[in-house]
Amino acid sequence: MNNEHEEISLEELENPNRRNFIKRTAIGGGAALAVGFGAYGAGKASVEGRVDENWPILADDFKPMDQKNTIWSYALSPHLMMKYPERNEQFGRLHKDNPKYNFQVQVTTFESKGWDNNKPGFTQLDNALQHASWLPPYMPELRVGAAGQPQTQFFSWDQSGVEKEQYQFTSKKQASDAIRSAARLFGAVRCGIAKHDSRWDYHPIFDSGITGEVMGAMSSMPKPDLSQPGAIEGFHSQLKVMMPQMVQQMGVESKDLTWEDDFPFKPKSVIVMAVPMDYDNMATAPSKCSTATVGDGYTKMATLASSIAKFIQGLGYQAVASGNDLGNSVAYGIAAGLGEGGRNNQLLVPGYGPRVRLCKVYTDFDFVEHDQPHNWGITDFCKSCKKCGEACPSDAIDMSDDTHFYFEGEHKDEPGYAWSNHQGVKKFHTDAKKCFDYWLESDTDCAACAAACTFNEPDFWHHWFIMAINPISPRFLHAAMAELHPAFGYGSTNNPEKVKKFWKTGEGMRVNMQNKSVFGSSNIT
Amino acid sequence: MQLILWFCLGILFTLMVQGFAYLSLKVTLKWWVWGASFIAAVTILFGLAWASASFEEGVAQSGALALIFFCGSGVLLLIWLWRVFVKPQLNTD
Numbered sequence: 001m002n003n004e005h006e007e008i009s010l011e012e013l014e015n016p017n018r019r020n021f022i023k024r025t026a027i028g029g030g031a032a033l034a035v036g037f038g039a040y041g042a043g044k045a046s047v048e049g050r051v052d053e054n055w056p057i058l059a060d061d062f063k064p065m066d067q068k069n070t071i072w073s074y075a076l077s078p079h080l081m082m083k084y085p086e087r088n089e090q091f092g093r094l095h096k097d098n099p100k101y102n103f104q105v106q107v108t109t110f111e112s113k114g115w116d117n118n119k120p121g122f123t124q125l126d127n128a129l130q131h132a133s134w135l136p137p138y139m140p141e142l143r144v145g146a147a148g149q150p151q152t153q154f155f156s157w158d159q160s161g162v163e164k165e166q167y168q169f170t171s172k173k174q175a176s177d178a179i180r181s182a183a184r185l186f187g188a189v190r191c192g193i194a195k196h197d198s199r200w201d202y203h204p205i206f207d208s209g210i211t212g213e214v215m216g217a218m219s220s221m222p223k224p225d226l227s228q229p230g231a232i233e234g235f236h237s238q239l240k241v242m243m244p245q246m247v248q249q250m251g252v253e254s255k256d257l258t259w260e261d262d263f264p265f266k267p268k269s270v271i272v273m274a275v276p277m278d279y280d281n282m283a284t285a286p287s288k289c290s291t292a293t294v295g296d297g298y299t300k301m302a303t304l305a306s307s308i309a310k311f312i313q314g315l316g317y318q319a320v321a322s323g324n325d326l327g328n329s330v331a332y333g334i335a336a337g338l339g340e341g342g343r344n345n346q347l348l349v350p351g352y353g354p355r356v357r358l359c360k361v362y363t364d365f366d367f368v369e370h371d372q373p374h375n376w377g378i379t380d381f382c383k384s385c386k387k388c389g390e391a392c393p394s395d396a397i398d399m400s401d402d403t404h405f406y407f408e409g410e411h412k413d414e415p416g417y418a419w420s421n422h423q424g425v426k427k428f429h430t431d432a433k434k435c436f437d438y439w440l441e442s443d444t445d446c447a448a449c450a451a452a453c454t455f456n457e458p459d460f461w462h463h464w465f466i467m468a469i470n471p472i473s474p475r476f477l478h479a480a481m482a483e484l485h486p487a488f489g490y491g492s493t494n495n496p497e498k499v500k501k502f503w504k505t506g507e508g509m510r511v512n513m514q515n516k517s518v519f520g521s522s523n524i525t
Numbered sequence: 526m527q528l529i530l531w532f533c534l535g536i537l538f539t540l541m542v543q544g545f546a547y548l549s550l551k552v553t554l555k556w557w558v559w560g561a562s563f564i565a566a567v568t569i570l571f572g573l574a575w576a577s578a579s580f581e582e583g584v585a586q587s588g589a590l591a592l593i594f595f596c597g598s599g600v601l602l603l604i605w606l607w608r609v610f611v612k613p614q615l616n617t618d
Contacts, residue, residue: 017550024546032542032563280583460578461527488579489586501583514526514581 043468047350049374050471055334059405062424065328067202071420071432072147072324075103077208078247079254087419091433094411105239106440108218111291113443114227120496121287125503130288133295135302140219141212146298150205150257150325153212154302159264159318166316169367176369179308183273186307187300189356190274190349192336192371196267196362200331204256205263214250265318268366271308272329272336274349274356275300279458280505282355283498285451286393286444294445297357298323305359317365328422329358337371340378344388344397344449345430348378350467353455377471378455379403382428384475385482391452391493394438398428407431448493454485530577534570541566552614558606565602572596
């Protein structure tokens, strides 16, 4: 029996068909795997991006931006209201059909207009989430910091915590890795280190004098029932008269601050970090529901940046945490190699698109590997894709076919209209005033442009695949991809179904087999 | 969950390669027919991977379209190649 079995086995081994089958399987499978690994390597290199030595392209008259000219500073400051009344008047006359329109009084009633339980995304449920997302005990501080006010509680300039002994890293790479590791631990999904570049700093820095305390006092003023018709207008008229008196009584003083005389040290590096916003929550934009991930982002920005500043100070170096204050976060994000500038004027990060919030840490520590700007073909893609602009409820987004140096939108010929834009940089230029006005009107942070962006995707392989082939895709394909994005069910706005979907994302969280998180999906890649 | 998807796709890929190796013993085809067959099979796998990821992320529309366009076109191409080039040879055998 045994001999017979051995003979059969030998015969089988010598069977040419079987040998050919195994040989061809090995050769075919090996070749296919080699092609697969090659494609994976090429894709990985593609999503790493190419160093962009051409960024930035600046006009001859480019100069750093005066922080007083940002819409945030202007809308926050009663002093600027009194100093530049024409800015309110001009916008009111051109857009609101009301020359008495006033940004500053609107801000005091922002996100306090109540809820409507018949309107998906604006119910009491959504309203409660919206207000819970800003770290509640520090909400006024975070709000003021979000408007770019310097030296707030989380973004303090205090350097008393700097250790006397300086930690010595053995290499620049070790130092960079340590900083990035700490950033990752504290909640960053991207971290780059840019050389300090005064072109992207505010010059001068503007201190509106509005503190968390003042903001809290203004927000807690007794208000009429703002959901009643005409109540808001009446309250605003009353505030317009009261505001200068209140400012005087509370001793609010505004001033310009300089980097040379006021900032505590000369920065050498800027650590730029991105915190994620939730995909499914953002998909409900524009609503009170989607405003929650924005508020949560601001909370995380504050804790992340202040923790990293504390970490650097603990190593014996000076550091100041920064949110929207001190400088242009998008420009620093590009300089740190985190992403490219998009049509909606936000930083578009591979894998997230605009669904991140940026914070930074200014430090005098420079024994690090500084990052460089990179190119993924994102801005080029934006030239063909106008989905953010089509979704924008206030027509604030630049719909030009190419990037350019100056604001070219509606009323571009009106003298001084573009005061809130950083002119002289080759990019798209949005109308920040129109954008912010819609926030005030809708009582939300809008975010429709971010939700509609073709680069705003959950963390799944097929979106990375599209990201990888983007740089080598011809322009006509970009246009097709932009159209296919909504056709495949992504990027809709004002969609009640997305609100329903968000409020079910907690299902299965006891075990959470997909590891759902703020990525809005599985983060196992 | 995506790791389970990749594991399953690995098994399907192995079966696909073995299927082609087996077929190569049974029929003789022109190089471009082999190429087209391989592309069709990979397109089906691509569609399955896309659809699985889309259903997992909760975007059923994307999953359905992936099945229709990617898997559908792969299946149609494979059926056509089978009927025109493979089946006649198998019948003569």
